[in-house]
Amino acid sequence: MISLLKGKVAIITGASQGFGLAIAQEFVKQGANLALCAREGLLLDKVSKELSELALQNQKILTLKTDVSRSDEIKIFVQKVIQVFGRIDILINNAGVYGPIGEIEDVGWEDWVKAIEINLFGSILMSRAVLPYFKAQRSGKIIQLSGGGATNPMPCLSAYAVSKAGIVRFIETLALEVKEFSIDVNAIAPGALNTRLLNEVLQAGPEKAGEGFYKKSLQQKESGGVSMDVGVGLVVFLGSSESNGITGKLISALWDNWKVWPNYLVDLKKSDVFSLRRITGRDRGMEWGDK
Numbered sequence: 001m002i003s004l005l006k007g008k009v010a011i012i013t014g015a016s017q018g019f020g021l022a023i024a025q026e027f028v029k030q031g032a033n034l035a036l037c038a039r040e041g042l043l044l045d046k047v048s049k050e051l052s053e054l055a056l057q058n059q060k061i062l063t064l065k066t067d068v069s070r071s072d073e074i075k076i077f078v079q080k081v082i083q084v085f086g087r088i089d090i091l092i093n094n095a096g097v098y099g100p101i102g103e104i105e106d107v108g109w110e111d112w113v114k115a116i117e118i119n120l121f122g123s124i125l126m127s128r129a130v131l132p133y134f135k136a137q138r139s140g141k142i143i144q145l146s147g148g149g150a151t152n153p154m155p156c157l158s159a160y161a162v163s164k165a166g167i168v169r170f171i172e173t174l175a176l177e178v179k180e181f182s183i184d185v186n187a188i189a190p191g192a193l194n195t196r197l198l199n200e201v202l203q204a205g206p207e208k209a210g211e212g213f214y215k216k217s218l219q220q221k222e223s224g225g226v227s228m229d230v231g232v233g234l235v236v237f238l239g240s241s242e243s244n245g246i247t248g249k250l251i252s253a254l255w256d257n258w259k260v261w262p263n264y265l266v267d268l269k270k271s272d273v274f275s276l277r278r279i280t281g282r283d284r285g286m287e288w289g290d291k
Contacts, residue, residue, distance in 0.1 A: 003030050003031035004030045004031075004236055004237075004239075004240040004241075004242065005027055005030040005031050005032040005090075005236065005239055005240055006030070006031030006032070007031065007032075007033070008031070008032045008033065008089040008090055008239065009032070009033045009034075009035065009081070009085040009087055009088050009089050009090070010027055010032045010033070010034055010035070010088075010089065010090035010091075010092060010239060011035045011036075011037070011078075011081060011088060011090065011091045011092065011126070011130065012024050012027070012034060012035070012036050012037075012092045012094055013037050013038070013066075013068050013092065013093055013094050013095035013122070013123075013126060014037075014038055014068075014094040014095030014096060015034075015036035015037065015038055015044070015047065015063075015094065016036075016038035016039075016040045016043035016044050016046075016047055017038075017040075017043060017047075017195075017196065018193070018195040018196060018197075019094060019145070019190060019193055019195060019228055019231060019232075020036075020038070020092075020094040020095070021047060022228040022229075022231075022232050023092060023094065023232055023235050024036060024047065024051060025050075025051065025054065026232045026235075026236055027236070027239070028051050028054045028055050028059065028061070029054065030236055030240075031056070031059070032059070032090070032239075033059055033060045033061070033085055034051065034059075034060075034061045034062065035062045035063075035064075035077075035080075035081040035084070035085065035088075036048070036051075036061070036062065036063045036064075037063070037064050037065070037066035037068070037077050037095075038065065038066070038095065039065065039066070039067050040065070041065035044063040044064075044065060045063070047063065048061055048063045060084065060085065062080065062081065062084050062085070064076075064077050064080055067122075068093075068095045068118060068122030068123070068125065068126055069114070069117035069118045069121055069122045069125075071125050074122075074125050074126055074129050075129060078126075078129040078130060082133065087133065087137065088130050088133050088134070088140070089139070089140060089141065089239075090140070090141045090142075090143065090239045091126060091127065091130050091140070091141070091142045091143070092143045092145075092235060092239070093122070093123040093126055093127065093142070093143070093144045093145060093167075094145045095118060095119075095122055095123075096118065096119045096145060096163075096197075097114075097115050097118050097119065097160075097197070098115070098157055098159075098160045098197050098200055098201070099111060099112060099114070099115025099116075099119075099157070099159035099160050099163075100112055100115065100159060101156055101157060101200065101201065101204040101208045101209050102156055102204070102208040102209075103155075103156060104158050107159075111159075112158070112159045113159075115159035115160060115163060116159055116162065116163050118163075119159075119160065119163035119164065119167065120162075120163040120166050120167050120170075123144055123167050123170070124167075124170055127142055127170075127174060127185075130142075131178065131183075134178070134181065134183050135178070135181045135183070138181050138182050139181075139182050139183065140181075140182075140183040140184075141183070141184050141185075141238060141239050141243075142171070142174070142183065142184070142185040142186070143186060143187075143188060143235055143238045143239060144167055144168070144171050144185075144186065144187040144188070145187070145188060145190065146164050146167060146168050146171075146187040146188060146189055146250060147164055147189045147190065148164075148189065148192075149161040149163070149164030149165065150164040150165045150167070150168045150187070150189070150250060150276065151165075151189075151250075151276070154213070155210050155213070156208060156209050156210045156213065157209075157213070165276070167187065168187045168250050168276050169276060171185050171186065171187045171248070171250075172248050172250075172275055172276065175247045175248030176248065179247065182244075183247075184238070184243060184244065184245070184246060184247040185247050185248060186238055186243075186246065186247060186248070186249050186250075186251060187249070187250045187251070188231065188234055188235065188238070188250070188251050188252075188253055189250065189251070189252045189253065189254075190226070190228070190230065190231025190232075190234070190253045190254075191225070191226030191230055191231060191252075191253055191254040192220050192225045192226050193225050193226055193228060193231070194220065194221060194224060194225035198217055198220060198221060198225070201213065201214065201217040202214070202217055202218065202221060226253075226254055230253045230254055231253040233253070234251060234253040234258060237258065237259070238251075242262060243261075243262065244262075245262070245265045245268075245269070246261055246262070246265070246268060248275065249268070249273075249274040249275060250274055250275060250276065251274060256274065
């Protein structure tokens, strides 16, 4: 079997459970060395032991309890990664929370701000920390978790929606800033996953989450949601050399035909497809709406 990530050093945030853990498991199988962080130290210890059993003798796995919303902790973590591995090839900004669930005037303000700090500031801080190393080696991959919150209004989940829309625009902007260094920067939507975030919505109930979103979440729980393998496959692709040159995009693991994109690099680079853009009246056949 071809190991797409053999010898690569990958940072995965929020790697102690859920989608982050699923990514870590597949990255080990693909030959990568891992640097994992999360806020739950005990869970990280358990994950480290599990992944060590999957790893080959020459693969290394580093774990460190880290809050990505704290710049001092990020600095310590990244310095430790460089100390152990000597380089960084891939950053996967997976750590994220829904934040408070409820209408904006009812939720706790400090909880709302904390969600922004984790989802938006945390991803930006981690990206800032690895960029000097990526630029020095003139290569690197940043893969940002986004999702439906970036492309649709989400009543009663405003902190999540705001942070996810904001981080996608940051990713698009950063991709342009670093294009001369052969650093690829992309955001992904992995699909509706059955993780702890889904359970938080169900626990909040229709009164806080809204009747429509609660019902949709309940149906997702019963159906099993989208398989994590779909999103993990996209992350492996974006972390590997197969995706070289694909940058500045928001990619749906489920709906986009990303496996063939390397054949259309010229089209991707000259177009704003797969990105956040304003919809004009003419885009919807309303000739009266635009000058």
